[in-house]
Amino acid sequence: MIIGSHVSIRDGYTGAAERAVANQASAFQYFPKNPRSLSIKEFDREDAKNCSSFCLEHQLYSVAHTPYSTSLTPVIDKQELTIASLLNDLEIADACGSIGVVVHYGSQISKTDPLASYHLMLDILNSVLSQWNGSSLILLENNAGTKGALGTTLEELVQIRNLCGYPEKIGFCLDTCHAFASGLWNGENTEELIAKGESLGYWEQLKVIHLNNSKYPTGSKKDRHANIFNSSIGYINADQLKELVGASVLAGIPLILETPDDEGISHKEEIEMIKQKWNQKFLENFEC
Template sequence: MNIGCHLSIRNGFLEAAKLASKLEASAYQYFPKNPRSLSVKQWNPKDAEACMDYCRTHRMYSIAHSPYPTNLAIETPELRQATVRSLRNDLAIAEACGSVGVVVHFGKYKGADPLQGYKNIIQCLHEVLEGWHGAAKLLIENQAGEGSAMGTTLEELVQIRSLSDYREHIGFCFDTCHAYACGLWSSAPGGWAELDKKAARLGYWDHLLAVHLNDSLYEGGMGKDRHAIIGTGSIGADRFRQCLKTFSAMDIPVVLETPVPRGGDHGPEIRFVKELSPT
């Protein structure tokens, strides 16, 4: 499996890839720019190309993550345009670094008509992807149900993709903590088997291109998005053994977004996940 973690690019794109190697990771995630802003970034093309070459040589996968303010369901015209420009910028950086794509949360809409929220998401995706011909894709991430129930079902994600005029540029990123928090991944016995079967039936797995592997600080179904180190949270090691059987058959990046131990790094956790994974 292609196991890794989220890493900083403060020393550049290439150095982030090299750090992943030091951690014995074969995948990693990064913010392509300031994670708290929708600003457009000018990047160093030579650094990005060197990163792409390094990852290809070492058979390493990377994914970018859009900034926190990104909301596909946004309705305000000014914010909508800022979101579109930001995501196009993210895609361009991801393409230059040879990344699989850019993870973007499904979107939250607080208006009275939920249908309008879905329309906003489809329109935003249309504006971002119109004219895009790169290999990097937008990877829509399932949500935890914190503040909004939108994006918590596989049906929603599959339908949004199918309704897009540019679906060939859209994939999925599955977050384990989010799925557990919203009840998509039931804590009952057989919960993973049920989710696995449903995802296969809907065709969700066919377009899964990345995984966020996170334990949950809270019990399942509470709608609380609080990540925990693998095996220390409510999901627990046994449930992760079950889901890793599914992901081990997919040649995709599986990335930790878990807390970093004080004074340490993700190296021990990456090794632990490898131990949980089927050989």
Template sequence: MWIGSHVSTRRGYREAARFVQAIGGNAFQYFPKNPRSLQLKSFDRADAERCARWCRDNGVVSVAHGPYPVNPAAEGESAEQAVLSTLNDLAIAEACGSIGVVVHFGIYKGRDPLQGYTNIVLWLNRVLDRWTGQAKILLENLAGDHGPMGTTADELVTVRSLCARPEAVGFCLDTCHLFASGQWRGPDWEAFAARAREIGFWDHLAAVHLNDSRYPAGSKRDRHARFAEGEIGRKWLRKLLETPEIRRTPLLLETPADEDGTHRRQIERVRQMSKMEEAE
């Protein structure tokens, strides 16, 4: 299994990979550039390529996460800025040997929600029309704190199917978002997993944000808790880890750090819980 956490790249991309291995992980997520801005980054390609080689040699996988202002459902100048920003992120991810770039599904405040979905499909087409690399766009489900758009697996599957190059689009499942939105409430995990299997969601899952939740199911509040210490809790996270499609996908913690400032203890907890499932 690939298990790790989000890590800083302030010391470079390769050092981020080495750091996650030092705390017991073999997978990591990183921001290619400032997560609060759409400003493009001129990156150190040699460092990125060293990261890619090191990861290949050491069995480590990585995923990039795009900046928060990227909103695929937006219109006008901001949409074009987000296109250019995402192309920049894809180039960095490609150089680092990463699976792809996580992009939040999109938020639309207009009167017609269908226009919001149309905007997302068109935005994906605009990015992918200019992208020829192997790194994918990984659409992430939302928590529902800005409205219901993007909270269901069906939406992600449908949008992917409608874009011009669906093979260049995958999914990132955030477990806190799924719980906060009410799409998963704990005991109904098997029903969600079966529906995801039926519609082909699992076929294109490329990353999992393995986050517990500070608030109850359906709260529409996106606040992460340490793994197995929140409202989802150990019982239902263990049930999630039983799912074969989850176990073969990189599991990335975006949770508050442990007392030592790292995710070492939580990574070990995930591994222990996974081994318990194997033993049973």
């Protein structure tokens, strides 16, 4: 099982990797720069190089996540800044040896033209990826459906990748809370979801899973994460999560916790609990 959590870069990129190892993790996620700004970061390249070497030495997987304000459907006066910011994120992720950069799917921008958002997303992606030749990928994350967000179906995610001029530079990130909140997955339709993903070729391009419980019921379109084993708050049964992420087609995909780290359980403790409770299932699937 490859599992970790989101960690801070307050001690640099290498410091983030070291924190992940201290948490007994085999993977981690980080913001490559200020999570509340699209400003371009002049990053410490030596630190990033050391992070990459450290991860190789410790067999540690990493993935970056774009700042909160990043959107693939930005307003006109933010489009060039968004493109520059995404390229900056990719450059940092690549220097750190990361799989890619997670970015949320876009939102509806027109009440009269349902295709306008998709056209803009393709324009932004093509502008970014035509300038990008590194190894790190853009990882499109499914949305919870909050405030008109698109990307709540596997069909949308796969189609944008297919229509992009550079599909080989795009992968996917599945967020279990988002899937539950949007109604894509309700905890009881796992076999159906797995079959759909196989028919669309989605799982072949899945590079990371955000492993999160949900503080609201399925179909609520509310994006609030809960801890995996907190049955008093989380609406997803831990066994349902285990069934989904333990499916054989998902074997070897890094699991990243974005759960609360201050609600009675730390990420280190949660990682250890998951290993103890789930690891045998993952070993069986890996062997298959």
